[in-house]
Amino acid sequence: MKIAQVAPLYEAVPPRLYGGTERVVAHLANALVAEGHDVTLFASADTQTSARLVPCRDQALRLDPAPLKSDLACHLSMLHDVSRRRDEFDVIHFHTDLLHFPLFEEMAGRTLTTLHGRLDLKDLPEAYRRWHRYPLVSISQHQRTPLPFANWFATVHHGMDIPAVTPGDGGYLAFLGRISPEKGPERAIAIARRAGLPLRIAAKVDSADREYFEGCVKPLLDDPLIEFIGEINDAEKGRFLADAKALLFPVDWPEPFGLVMIEAMASGTPVIAWRCGSVPEVIDHGVTGLIVDNEDDAVAAIRVAETLDRARIRTVYEQRFSARVMARRYLTLYEQLLAATVPAAATAQRAANHG
Amino acid sequence: MKIAQVAPLYEAVPPRLYGGTERVVAHLANALVAEGHDVTLFASADTQTSARLVPCRDQALRLDPAPLKSDLACHLSMLHDVSRRRDEFDVIHFHTDLLHFPLFEEMAGRTLTTLHGRLDLKDLPEAYRRWHRYPLVSISQHQRTPLPFANWFATVHHGMDIPAVTPGDGGYLAFLGRISPEKGPERAIAIARRAGLPLRIAAKVDSADREYFEGCVKPLLDDPLIEFIGEINDAEKGRFLADAKALLFPVDWPEPFGLVMIEAMASGTPVIAWRCGSVPEVIDHGVTGLIVDNEDDAVAAIRVAETLDRARIRTVYEQRFSARVMARRYLTLYEQLLAATVPAAATAQRAANHG
Numbered sequence: 146m147k148i149a150q151v152a153p154l155y156e157a158v159p160p161r162l163y164g165g166t167e168r169v170v171a172h173l174a175n176a177l178v179a180e181g182h183d184v185t186l187f188a189s190a191d192t193q194t195s196a197r198l199v200p201c202r203d204q205a206l207r208l209d210p211a212p213l214k215s216d217l218a219c220h221l222s223m224l225h226d227v228s229r230r231r232d233e234f235d236v237i238h239f240h241t242d243l244l245h246f247p248l249f250e251e252m253a254g255r256t257l258t259t260l261h262g263r264l265d266l267k268d269l270p271e272a273y274r275r276w277h278r279y280p281l282v283s284i285s286q287h288q289r290t291p292l293p294f295a296n297w298f299a300t301v302h303h304g305m306d307i308p309a310v311t312p313g314d315g316g317y318l319a320f321l322g323r324i325s326p327e328k329g330p331e332r333a334i335a336i337a338r339r340a341g342l343p344l345r346i347a348a349k350v351d352s353a354d355r356e357y358f359e360g361c362v363k364p365l366l367d368d369p370l371i372e373f374i375g376e377i378n379d380a381e382k383g384r385f386l387a388d389a390k391a392l393l394f395p396v397d398w399p400e401p402f403g404l405v406m407i408e409a410m411a412s413g414t415p416v417i418a419w420r421c422g423s424v425p426e427v428i429d430h431g432v433t434g435l436i437v438d439n440e441d442d443a444v445a446a447i448r449v450a451e452t453l454d455r456a457r458i459r460t461v462y463e464q465r466f467s468a469r470v471m472a473r474r475y476l477t478l479y480e481q482l483l484a485a486t487v488p489a490a491a492t493a494q495r496a497a498n499h500g
Numbered sequence: 501m502k503i504a505q506v507a508p509l510y511e512a513v514p515p516r517l518y519g520g521t522e523r524v525v526a527h528l529a530n531a532l533v534a535e536g537h538d539v540t541l542f543a544s545a546d547t548q549t550s551a552r553l554v555p556c557r558d559q560a561l562r563l564d565p566a567p568l569k570s571d572l573a574c575h576l577s578m579l580h581d582v583s584r585r586r587d588e589f590d591v592i593h594f595h596t597d598l599l600h601f602p603l604f605e606e607m608a609g610r611t612l613t614t615l616h617g618r619l620d621l622k623d624l625p626e627a628y629r630r631w632h633r634y635p636l637v638s639i640s641q642h643q644r645t646p647l648p649f650a651n652w653f654a655t656v657h658h659g660m661d662i663p664a665v666t667p668g669d670g671g672y673l674a675f676l677g678r679i680s681p682e683k684g685p686e687r688a689i690a691i692a693r694r695a696g697l698p699l700r701i702a703a704k705v706d707s708a709d710r711e712y713f714e715g716c717v718k719p720l721l722d723d724p725l726i727e728f729i730g731e732i733n734d735a736e737k738g739r740f741l742a743d744a745k746a747l748l749f750p751v752d753w754p755e756p757f758g759l760v761m762i763e764a765m766a767s768g769t770p771v772i773a774w775r776c777g778s779v780p781e782v783i784d785h786g787v788t789g790l791i792v793d794n795e796d797d798a799v800a801a802i803r804v805a806e807t808l809d810r811a812r813i814r815t816v817y818e819q820r821f822s823a824r825v826m827a828r829r830y831l832t833l834y835e836q837l838l839a840a841t842v843p844a845a846a847t848a849q850r851a852a853n854h855g
Contacts, residue, residue, distance in 0.1 A: 202623070209622075211622045213618075213620060213621045213622060214621055214622045214623055215621045215622070215623040215624055215627075216623075217572075217597075217598070217599065218598060218621065218623035218624050218626070218627040219623040219626070219627075221598065221599075221601065221602060221627055222623070222626045222627050222630055224602065225602065225630050225631075228602075242572075243572070243573060243576065244572065244576075246576065247576060247579065247580065247583075247602055247603045248602045263568075265568060266568045266569055266570045266573065267564075267566045267568060267569045267570070268557070268569055268570040268571075268573035268574040268577070269570055269573050271573070271574070271577050272570075272573040272574075272576055272577050275577055275580050276580075
């Protein structure tokens with residue numbers, strides 16, 4: 146099958162450091178190639194992929210030191226490129242929220258749009274009512290809550306291709322991701338203190354969250370139990386997670402998916418996660434982790450987490466959240482789209498019309 | 501003529517407080533109505549206009565207290581509305597940067613796009629090369645510098661409909677606008693101190709500029725000569741400017757136009773402005789103000805400014821920068837577009853095709 150993947154230009158594919166959407170696109174594109182498909186990836190030039198790369202910006206936006214840039218202009222230019230080549234692909238898979246909606250209306254049935262972010266924004270219902278022909282993929286069932294009427298086609302949980310790591314036990318709890326109120330670093334610190342266990346925090350601090358970090362989190366780092374180690378890369382993550390007793394995921398927002406949960410599972414590490422957003426869909430309670438409602442439960446869950454079978458956690462990851470599982474799920478969807486929409490002859494005619 | 505004006509949704513038309521683009525659109529729409537045309541204005545619902553308003557969002561984005569909104573989604577929805585009604589208008593005049601470019605390609609010749617912002621952003625050349633059929637209006641010749649190859653159709657200086665104010669003399673210098681490094685509030689303070697004259701600063705502090713204000717500007721406000729009075733509305737501006745010896749406009753960036761310069765002129769107040777961006781196109785040196793290159797020149801210019809004829813400054817404003825002058829200039833452009841593109845028969849056919 147000839148498949149186009151269209152990634153955002155905010156981070157490289159995969160991102161050098163923090164970044165969710167572009168990471169998933171990286172693993173999806175490689176896994177589709179591994180399944181024998183002809184995959185073209187529209188992304189920034191600093192991308193690493195086994196697919197055919199169409200570089201759409203000299204480098205990804207976030208780490209580009211240029212002081213004045215336009216994320217809108219470069220994304221529009223990329224979509225224009227995709228549009229000019231629309232007839233080369235059987236299916237075009239967008240990861241660009243809704244920016245492409247005005248451009249591909251007459252071929253919406255041959256596209257798939259995976260929504261990666263939270264959807265409880267004031268202006269979204271109006272837009273998703275207008276563009277109701279684009280088949281949409283949610284990354285959890287819960288993500289759909291604010292837009293139940295949208296044109297949902299399927300839910301596909303994220304998958305990643307992560308090598309196994311020998312389980313270890315550094316005797317600490319782990320917090321991994323981004324420092325921000327909705328990710329709950331203060332809760333993680335409170336839980337570790339009450340449990341009397343070390344907590345290692347590997348996290349990015351965005352400039353938008355600098356004030357929160359300085360005011361609310363930094364004063365809590367004085368405790369000898371708590372260690373802040375900054376942002377880490379993929380090579381460091383496996384060991385960091387495998388050596389932890391458990392990953393704390395004390396989120397306080399409608400988490401659309403939570404990639405770090407499957408990164409922990411891939412290392413065989415149980416997750417102690419708040420009942421929130423996608424969590425009950427991702428964690429098998431009592432198998433890959435514990436779902437909790439408050440700090441008391443979270444502290445108690447640490448002892449239970451230590452009894453969970455780490456090899457089994459890895460197996461569940463492989464069965465449910467590997468890149469291959471995700472890619473095969475998407476392939477089924479692409480085939481459904483093609484069966485429902487365009488016979489081959491129509492493709493040729495379309496090519497003639499647009500040629 | 502049937503004219504559509506498409507405003508951004510960031511501020512009401514006109515803005516309640518600070519805001520340039522939406523203010524110009526407000527004055528343009530009213531002046532076109534006054535010239536006898538059929539004007540439809542796409543804008544937020546809190547707009548005040550004599551044109552036919554199509555409300556595209558319940559309120560403008562910036563002062564909407566909703567914590568989660570999407571400026572992209574609401575602008576796309578607005579453009580979708582405009583697109584569905586494209587055949588009702590002889591010309592569609594966009595003030596939305598380049599967001600509409602992918603939507604109106606086949607009728608680009610019947611549109612006009614006024615660019616209101618700075619154009620020296622890394623991603624813009626690529627985009628303006630791709631969409632080269634949209635006739636573009638610059639708001640100064642200088643604004644074009646970074647994109648000389650773009651499809652420039654005309655330059656139209658901004659105009660506003662501002663009532664005359666009796667000239668006064670409060671004996672102070674004025675700074676009006678926004679606190680940010682590129683607007684030069686520190687320079688204004690230095691000039692006032694060296695001249696031994698009071699400076700009154702009427703300005704908005706954006707959250708993005710809060711740190712700059714606290715760190716760089718606030719410490720300078722201790723001087724009894726310097727008074728910070730915060731953000732003021734249109735009703736207060738006329739008096740504030742008319743009573744000033746001069747407006748200081750010590751900008752340090754490629755100012756695309758600088759609306760506050762014509763607001764000062766409308767009050768008969770001379771402008772002391774840095775040779776920068778649009779300044780030499782807007783200020784008639786020795787007539788409506790003085791163009792300077794450094795602080796020494798600026799201090800010396802204050803005495804010269806006091807000798808300029810305030811009635812003449814108002815007259816120059818009326819001749820060059822009134823809303824009526826701007827509207828007539830745009831009408832000439834609309835007529836040129838129509839003459840060059842669509843005979844009436846084609847309009848009917850287009851309506852049939854899209855109906």
